[in-house]
Amino acid sequence: MxxxxxxxxxxxxxxxxxxxxxxxxxxxxxxATMQGKRFVRQASPENLEQDFGGLADFITPTDEHYVRSHFAVPPVDAASWTLSVKGAVGQPYTLTLAQLRALPKVSRVVTLECAGNGRSFLVPAVGGVQWERGAVSTAEWTGVRLADLLARAGVATDATRVVFDGLDRGEVKNTPLPAGPINFNRSLSLAETKARDVIVAYAINGTPLPAAHGAPARLIVPGCYGMASVKWLSSIEVIKGEFGSYWETTDYAYWDRSSGRPLRRPLLGMxxxxxxxxxxxxxxxxxxxxxxxxxxxxxxxxxxxxxxxxxxxxxxxxxxxxxxxxxxxxxxxxxxxxxxxxxxxxxxxxxxxxxxxxxxxxxxxxxxxxxxxxxxxxxxxxxx
Known part of the structure; x- marks a missing residue:
């Protein structure tokens, strides 16, 4: 027995x-080394993990929220920063931070998780930031609905996607290598922007965004891995057709076998x-x-x-x-x-x-x- x-x-x-x-x-x-209440998983660029073992509150305090950076924090002057809405629209325009803040605002409580959270546990070991459990946090984000910004511009009837460009820029190490430094960017289909009620946020937990969280303004895409919520947002461009940047084909992509043959798809929903x-x-x-x-x-x-x-x-x-x-x-x-x-x-x-x-x-x-x-x-x- x-x-x-x-x-x-x-x-x-x-x-x-x-x-x-x-x-x-x-x-x-x-x-790991601690920075305040967070673990330092990478010092430069800064990647900080919350102490998940100490999980207590529903809302993660801002100084405990995880931080994901692909490159160094870009030097951004809030007084001169602008956000452009352009592309396949009838009336392109540009907003200052003051003008963005003056628009009707909404607040959303959203959990964000880095797509690589838990990577340190994989067998065999893989490259990338060695997150354990804490590259996930929940916060209240305040800003302007993306739908309102797009409506003001007048989206073309045959438009398909929206591209979001960040100001963070640098050279990547993964192969195949792009030719020189690139900015971080991601895109969403127009249908996804509506279904997920995306916002352009300028505040976290009732206070202005810190630099590490994408100040002066960033995207927040509810239900999606954190890379979709582009930080240090500089432009919103409506396009016709597909978008195939490095950040959706080489990095932050997976193999989809649902059609019977493996196809490369961008990561999105958690x-x-x-x-x-x-x-x-x-x-x-x-x-x-x-x-x-x-x-x-x-x-x-x-x-x-x-x-x-x-x-x-x-x-x-x-x-x-x-x-x-x-x-x-x-x-x-x-x-x-x-x-x-x-x-x-x-x-x-x-x-x-x-x-x-x-x-x-x-x-x-x-x-x-x-x-x-x-x-x-x-x-x-x-x-x-």
């Missing part, structure tokens, strides 16, 4: 391997995902205690269910939500775990399901490349 404890441990180890996940040396989340904040990997829990397993879940639609496993995926039970349903924000969740009375090891897991019926996968899909790390990440803990 098989021994239950040995069977359990074997299933936990298998889950770690099968998921395509690795842990840092010693089995714990890596230690995939359903949950993460355990506490206990942390290689942490200890008290045997026989009641311990809260705490985390958050999100997607590009409402997350409707989170399940937790304390036995390496053999069984699953529902967690309780701490936040109401919301299309474009995370939902924090909690699971009351009755820790076994005997000392040993346990492998914790969480998986989310959203309103579209999508459930977080157990294993990695390599067609995402170095992005979209949304498979279940096992969290081994010690019962002592």
């Amino acid at each position: 098989s021994h239950p404890r040995r069977t359990f441990l074997a299933s936990g180890a298998a889950a770690l391997a099968a998921s395509g996940t690795r842990l840092r040396a010693g089995g714990a989340w890596a230690q 995939q359903v995902k949950s993460l355990i904040a506490r206990p942390s990997a290689a942490g200890k829990v008290v045997r026989g205690s009641t311990t809260d397993v705490v985390g958050a879940a999100w997607s590009d639609g409402n997350v409707t269910r989170v399940e937790v496993s304390t036995d390496g995926g053999a069984t699953w039970r529902d967690a309780e939500f701490m936040d109401p349903e919301s299309a474009y924000t995370w939902r924090r969740w909690r699971f009351r775990w009755q820790v076994p009375a005997t000392a040993g090891q346990a492998v914790l897991m969480s998986r989310a399901t959203d309103a579209q019926g999508r459930t977080q996968p157990m294993t990695r899909n390599n067609d995402w490349g170095t992005y979209v790390i949304h498979h279940v990440v096992p969290v081994p803990v010690t019962i002592a």
Whole structure:
């Protein structure tokens, strides 16, 4: 007869391997230099990760919100900055920051996640910023609806997409290399701009944008990975046809096999995902205690269910939500775990399901490349 404890441990180890996940040396989340309350994942350009293990508030304080930079922060003078709306429009125009702020404003609470969040856990190891769990945050963004800005310009009836250019500029290292420095940019279809209620934001959590978050103004695209929310926005250009920049074909792109042949597509909507904040990997829990397993879940639609496993995926039970349903924000969740009375090891897991019926996968899909790390990440803990 098989021994239950040995069977359990074997299933936990298998889950770690099968998921395509690795842990840092010693089995714990890596230690890193801190800048205030954030981990420094890269000093130049600045890439900062929030302490996801300390997850507490629904809204992430601005000084704890993750920061993603492709190049150095561009020197921008707010007094002379302008935003141009141009291209396939009837009336192109330019706005100063004061003029943008004078327009009717809206506020949106939105969760943003870097598409590479969790990259440090991939097996085999891949290049790029070595994010762990905290390249995801939730904030209230205030600005002007993109739809209002486009309506003022008068979009051509045969227009198809909108291109957003940022002022951040530099040389990239990925191959094939562009010929010299390039600016960051992304595009959205006109249909996507309407469906997602995109805004041009000039404030975060009630205060003007800091430089690291794209001041004076940036795009906010609810439900999409962070690269879509272009920072240091300088122009909005309506175009006819497709857009094939480096940032949508070489970088921030994936292989789509739905047509029967692999086609390169730009990344966009966030995939359903949950993460355990506490206990942390290689942490200890008290045997026989009641311990809260705490985390958050999100997607590009409402997350409707989170399940937790304390036995390496053999069984699953529902967690309780701490936040109401919301299309474009995370939902924090909690699971009351009755820790076994005997000392040993346990492998914790969480998986989310959203309103579209999508459930977080157990294993990695390599067609995402170095992005979209949304498979279940096992969290081994010690019962002592």
